[in-house]
Amino acid sequence: TLKMAKSSFEYVKNFEIDDTLIPNTWIVVRIDGKCFHKFSDDHDFTKPNDLRAIKLMNYAAFTVIKEFNDLLMAYGQSDEYSFIFKKDSKLYKRRAAKLLTTINSKFSSTYVYYWSKFFGEQRLKYPPTFDGRIVLYPSEENLIDYMKWRQADVHINNLYNTTFWTLVLEGKLSPMQAEKRLCGTLSADKNEILFSEFNINYNNEPEIFRRGTLLLRKMVLDSCNDKLKTLIVDTHCDMLKNKFWEEHACLLSLKSSQQKLMYKGPITE
Ligand code: ATP
Ligand code: ATP
Ligand code: MG
Ligand code: MG
Ligand code: MG
Ligand code: MG
Structure with a gap:
């Protein structure tokens, strides 16, 4: 391709700031849906x-992992x-904006592209928005605590939401009454409400709801060619x-050379 000729305008390039992330740290990119409380309502x-x-x-997320080794x-x-990202990633020379925006x-x-693959006839009413941020973690302990923090978050929220919606849908409380009922309750109290009033053992709720989803790369032996x-x-x-x-210590240090990636097709539960 043709390189653009130098022009007298080119000095403006110098206004760009260097956002190179420091080396030898795990790069975590977290994205989050904007106003998904409303988006989830609007889409039933x-x-x-x-x-x-x-x-x-x-x-x-699977599509993203597939693209970035x-x-x-x-x-x-x-x-x-x-x-x-792996600690020693050099992707986009570790430029923050490039990594985050891509x-x-x-x-x-x-x-958006695969909406109907999962929602079928139900129409996507408007384009969703996601925000994003980058956080760097310097030690294994910090990174593991990050993962634990996000999973603890789903635990707390899901126990609350499960109890709340059970009170509303099965207990016939109004959302306001349910909220009041749960105000100040501990985890044990919510477990007890579910169990004694609705015969629900929270621990039997599907793992995907209680724990979220961890996508990881797994080496397997291909039975076709060994x-x-x-x-x-x-x-x-x-x-x-x-x-x-x-048991998953290798997760934090996987080498790209190992990663001859195969397409498994649509992921299942
Ligand atoms: P990078 O990922 O580094 O941005 P790139 O291939 O996107 O790589 P750009 O410098 O962004 O490189 O150039 C975009 C290229 O996309 C153009 O060189 C041109 O080939 C193509 N392109 C973009 N818009 C059009 C268009 N409207 N019509 C034809 N070609 C286009
Ligand atoms: P913000 O723009 O600040 O992120 P938000 O409305 O997206 O605001 P979050 O704290 O991100 O608030 O919460 C996401 C909300 O999206 C949840 O509280 C829930 O109402 C809804 N939601 C997300 N995923 C699901 C799902 N799989 N099933 C039902 N509701 C969901
Ligand atoms: Mg959120
Ligand atoms: Mg959100
Ligand atoms: Mg370019
Ligand atoms: Mg381009």
């Missing part, structure tokens, strides 16, 4: 958890997704347990 999401919406989010994993819950844009356009291949799989592990991180 099942309360408290719409499985179609969760699967669409997971599929969009330097991504170790991604974790999603509600209207957010976190993407974790990931966000790929995710957003995939969300070669190793990498799959992207969706899991709903308990990351709050240290045991998980002991």
Whole structure:
């Protein structure tokens, strides 16, 4: 392609600022739907958890991981997704804006492009918006605590939402009454309400709702040719347990050379 000739205007390029991220740190990109409280209402999401919406989010994240080899994993819950780059990633020379905008844009356009794959006839009424941020974590401990923090968040919210919507839909309370009922309650109280009044054992609720989705690369033996291949799989592990991180220590340091990526097709639960 032709290089643009130097012009007297070119000095304006110098106004661009250097946003190179410091080396040797895990780059976490987190995106979150804008006003998804309203978006979910407008699109009749099942309360408290719409499985179609969760699967669409997971599929969009899957598409992102597929495109960027330097991504170790991604974790999603509600209207957010976190993407974790390997520590020594040099993608886009670690330029923050490039990384953030490319990931966000790929995710957003995939969300829209594949809407009907998950919502069928139900129309997408307007284009959704996602915001995004980048956070750097310097130690394994910090990164693991980040993952735990996001999963603890889904735990707290989902227990609340599950109890709230059970009180409304089955207990016939008004949303206001349900909110009042739950005001000041601890986790144990909510578990007790669900169990004693509605015969629901919260621990039996689907893992995908209670724990969110962790997408990770998994090496498997291809039975056809006996070669190793990498799959992207969706899991709903308990990351709050240290045991998980002991068993998945390799997650934090996966080498790109290992990653001869195979397409597994639409991810399933
Ligand atoms: P990068 O990812 O670095 O931005 P790029 O391939 O997008 O790489 P650009 O410098 O952004 O490179 O150039 C965009 C290119 O897209 C143009 O060179 C041209 O080939 C093509 N393009 C964009 N808009 C049009 C258009 N309206 N008609 C024809 N070609 C277009
Ligand atoms: P903001 O723009 O500040 O992010 P928000 O309305 O998106 O505002 P969040 O805290 O991000 O607020 O919460 C997302 C909301 O989207 C949830 O509270 C819930 O109402 C809704 N939501 C997201 N995913 C689902 C889903 N799978 N099923 C049902 N509701 C969902
Ligand atoms: Mg949001
Ligand atoms: Mg959110
Ligand atoms: Mg360019
Ligand atoms: Mg371009």
